[in-house]
Amino acid sequence: MQAPAVFTGVDVYQRSFNPQEYLKEFYTLSDSEGRPNAFLIQNLRSLFTMFSLDGLRGDTLIDVGCGPTIYQLLSACERFQEIIALDYTDQNRRELEKWLKNEAGAFDWRPVVKYVCELEGDSEKWAEKEEKLRQRVKQVLKCDVTKANPAAPVSLLPADCVVSAFCLEAACKDLAAFRSALRNIGAFVKPGGHLVMLITLQGTFYAFNKQVFSCLYLERNAVVEAVEGAGFDVKFREVQPWPPSDVRTDCKDVLSFVARKRASVTA
Ligand code: SAH
Numbered sequence: 001m002q003a004p005a006v007f008t009g010v011d012v013y014q015r016s017f018n019p020q021e022y023l024k025e026f027y028t029l030s031d032s033e034g035r036p037n038a039f040l041i042q043n044l045r046s047l048f049t050m051f052s053l054d055g056l057r058g059d060t061l062i063d064v065g066c067g068p069t070i071y072q073l074l075s076a077c078e079r080f081q082e083i084i085a086l087d088y089t090d091q092n093r094r095e096l097e098k099w100l101k102n103e104a105g106a107f108d109w110r111p112v113v114k115y116v117c118e119l120e121g122d123s124e125k126w127a128e129k130e131e132k133l134r135q136r137v138k139q140v141l142k143c144d145v146t147k148a149n150p151a152a153p154v155s156l157l158p159a160d161c162v163v164s165a166f167c168l169e170a171a172c173k174d175l176a177a178f179r180s181a182l183r184n185i186g187a188f189v190k191p192g193g194h195l196v197m198l199i200t201l202q203g204t205f206y207a208f209n210k211q212v213f214s215c216l217y218l219e220r221n222a223v224v225e226a227v228e229g230a231g232f233d234v235k236f237r238e239v240q241p242w243p244p245s246d247v248r249t250d251c252k253d254v255l256s257f258v259a260r261k262r263a264s265v266t267a
Contacts (some may be wrong), residue, residue, distance in 0.1 A: 049256075149184070175216070175226075191263045195232055203242075203249055
C-alpha cells in the first residue's frame with residue numbers, strides 16, 4: 001500500500017483522532033462478515049492472563065493513555081477497586097465518559113465484555129461487570145506522558161498498578177522520549193506495585209479513517225531495557241504476532257508484559 005501523509009506533531013491527536021472511527025476500526029469483536037478480530041482477542045487474552053497473576057491486585061489502578069477504550073480494564077477491574085483513566089485527547093476522554101455514563105450513542109462494548117466474561121468462566125455476569133467497571137472508574141483526567149508529572153496540575157497518589165496500552169509508542173518521537181515517558185508514568189507506581197503494558201513492536205504507523213498516525217519503531221530488547229532503566233523488573237512477558245496481512249499497520253508484534261517496581265530506584 002502507498003502510505004498517505006503521516007500525521008505527526010504535538011497536537012496531532014487533539015486535531016485528527018476520531019474516537020468513533022477508531023473504535024469501529026479496531027474494537028469490534030468481529031467484522032461485518034463475521035471474521036473474528038484477532039488483534040483484539042489476543043489482547044483480551046493477554047490482559048486476562050496478566051490480571052490473573054498472583055500479586056496483581058490492590059486498591060488503585062491508573063490507566064495511562066486510555067483513549068476511548070475500556071477493553072484494557074475489563075479484567076483489571078476484578079482486581080483493583082479504584083481506577084483513574086488518563087488521556088491526552090479531549091474527544092477520547094469524552095467518548096470514554098459517554099460509555100461510563102451509559103449515554104446514548106456510546107460505543108457498544110457488550111460483545112467484548114461478554115467475551116472477557118467467558119474467559120473468566122461466567123458468561124452470565126457481563127451486565128454485572130459493566131456495572132462494576134462503571135463504578136470503579138472514579139476520574140477521567142487529561143495527561144501528557146511527555147511531562148515529568150503527566151497528570152499536572154493534578155498530583156496523583158502513587159497507585160498499586162499502572163496499565164498502559166498502545167500509548168507510549170504513539171506519544172514518543174524517539175527512544176530517548178520513550179525512556180523518559182516510561183520514567184514519568186513509572187513514577188505513578190508505588191514501590192512493589194506493577195506496570196502492565198501492551199505495546200507494538202517494529203511498527204512505524206497505524207491507519208484508520210483514511211488517516212495515518214506515526215508510531216515509534218521499537219525492538220523488544222529496547223522496551224525491556226527501558227522498563228528496567230525506569231526501576232522495574234519484568235515478571236511476565238509474551239510476544240504475539242500482529243495478525244498477518246493487515247494493511248492498517250506495519251507493526252510486526254504486540255508485546256504484553258508485567259513489571260514490578262523495585263523498592264529503591266537507582267535509575
Ligand atoms: N489505550 C487505547 C488508545 C491507544 S491510541 C487503546 O488501547 O486502544 C493512543 C492514545 O495515546 C490516544 O488515545 C492518544 O490520545 C494518546 N496520546 C497521544 N499522545 C499522548 C501524550 N503525549 N500523553 C498521553 N496520551 C497520549
